[in-house]
Amino acid sequence: MGTDHGVSGARMTPVGEEAAGAAVGAGGAGVPAGASAPAGSGAPAGSGVPAGSGVPVGAGAATASGASTAARLQALFEGHRLTPTQRRIAHCMVRRAADAPFLSSVELAELAGVSQPSVTRFAVALGFDGYPALRKHLRDVAPAEPAVDEGSYNEYQQAVQSEIDNLRHLAALLADPAPVVRAGRLLAESRPLPVLGLRAASAQARGFTYFARKVHPDVRLLDEGGTMLDDRVDAAKRAGATALLCFALPRHPREVVEGLEYAREAGLAVVTVADSAFAPVARHSDLLLPAAVGTGLAFDTACAPMLLGRVLLEAMCDALPDAQARLEEFDAKAAERGLFVE
Numbered sequence: 001m002g003t004d005h006g007v008s009g010a011r012m013t014p015v016g017e018e019a020a021g022a023a024v025g026a027g028g029a030g031v032p033a034g035a036s037a038p039a040g041s042g043a044p045a046g047s048g049v050p051a052g053s054g055v056p057v058g059a060g061a062a063t064a065s066g067a068s069t070a071a072r073l074q075a076l077f078e079g080h081r082l083t084p085t086q087r088r089i090a091h092c093m094v095r096r097a098a099d100a101p102f103l104s105s106v107e108l109a110e111l112a113g114v115s116q117p118s119v120t121r122f123a124v125a126l127g128f129d130g131y132p133a134l135r136k137h138l139r140d141v142a143p144a145e146p147a148v149d150e151g152s153y154n155e156y157q158q159a160v161q162s163e164i165d166n167l168r169h170l171a172a173l174l175a176d177p178a179p180v181v182r183a184g185r186l187l188a189e190s191r192p193l194p195v196l197g198l199r200a201a202s203a204q205a206r207g208f209t210y211f212a213r214k215v216h217p218d219v220r221l222l223d224e225g226g227t228m229l230d231d232r233v234d235a236a237k238r239a240g241a242t243a244l245l246c247f248a249l250p251r252h253p254r255e256v257v258e259g260l261e262y263a264r265e266a267g268l269a270v271v272t273v274a275d276s277a278f279a280p281v282a283r284h285s286d287l288l289l290p291a292a293v294g295t296g297l298a299f300d301t302a303c304a305p306m307l308l309g310r311v312l313l314e315a316m317c318d319a320l321p322d323a324q325a326r327l328e329e330f331d332a333k334a335a336e337r338g339l340f341v342e
Contacts, residue, residue, distance in 0.1 A: 072141060074094050156297075189243070199251075246285070
C-alpha cells in the first residue's frame with residue numbers, strides 16, 4: 001500500500017555536528033564579514049551582510065563548486081547593504097543571469113524599472129568604478145553559458161524551461177546544505193511550530209503544514225493577516241514556540257512583512273523561504289532561503305519554493321529522533337482505516 005507522508009524509504013540519516021556548526025545561527029548575519037576592497041579599485045567590496053539580513057551561507061559555497069551564473073551573481077550581491085532600488089536591480093540581474101554580463105546600463109535600467117543613474121550608483125555600491133567595470137567583472141567571473149534556442153518553444157514550453165532553470169539554481173545553492181540543516185533544527189526544536197503563508201504563498205505553507213504534522217507534534221498554520229496574525233503569534237509564543245517558518249512569494253503582502261517584524265520582536269527566530277534574497281521580507285528574517293519563481297505565465301509559478309519546502313521537511317525529519325516512528329504509526333493507522341485505495 002502506498003503512503004501519504006511523502007518521505008521516500010526509511011532514510012532518516014542524522015546530520016553530522018560539523019555540518020551543523022557551519023550553519024547560520026539565528027539572529028546573526030548569514031555571511032561573515034570580510035575585508036572591503038578599496039574604493040575605485042574596480043573590484044567588488046567584500047563587506048559582510050549586515051546583522052539580521054538573514055541571507056544564508058549557501059550561495060558562496062555554491063559558487064566555489066562551479067554553480068550556475070545566477071548563483072555566482074547572487075553571491076556577488078549578497079555581501080552588501082543595498083537600498084530597495086538596488087535590490088530590485090540585483091534581483092533583475094539574477095533573473096536575467098545569462099544576459100546580465102552583456103546588458104548596457106540603459107537596458108538594465110529599463111528591465112529593472114529604474115533610472116540609469118540608479119544602475120551606476122548600484123555598481124559603485126558594489127565597490128566598482130562604475131557600471132562598465134561591473135559588467136567587465138561579470139564577463140570575467142560569469143562567462144556566457146551555452147545559449148538555448150527558445151525559438152522552437154511555445155509560451156507554455158518556455159515557462160517549463162524557466163522553471164527547470166530555477167530548479168538548477170536551487171540545486172546549486174543546496175551544494176552547501178548547512179543553512180537548510182540549521183533551519184531544519186530550528187523548526188524541529190520549536191514546540192509549537194507556526195507556519196506562515198498569505199495570499200500566493202498560502203498553498204506552500206498549507207502543503208508544508210500538512211506533511212509536517214505527521215512528524216512534528218504541534219504545527220500551527222497561520223493563514224490570516226492583520227491583528228489576527230499578531231494574536232496567533234502571541235499564542236504560539238506563550239505555548240513555547242521558538243521559531244517561525246514563513247513562505248513569502250510575490251507580490252509580497254504588507255501583512256507578511258509586518259507579521260515577521262512582530263514575530264521577531266516577540267522573540268521568535270524567523271526562517272523564510274522567499275523568491276529572492278532581496279525580497280522585502282529579508283530584513284525581518286534570521287535565515288532566508290531563496291528559491292526563484294517563474295514569471296512566464298499570467299500567474300507566477302512556484303516549483304522551486306515548493307521543492308525547497310520539501311527539502312526543509314526532510315531536514316526537519318532528520319532533526320526529529322522520533323520522525324520515523326511517527327510515520328510508521330501513521331501508515332499503520334491508515335491501513336486500519338482504509339484511507340487510501342491504492
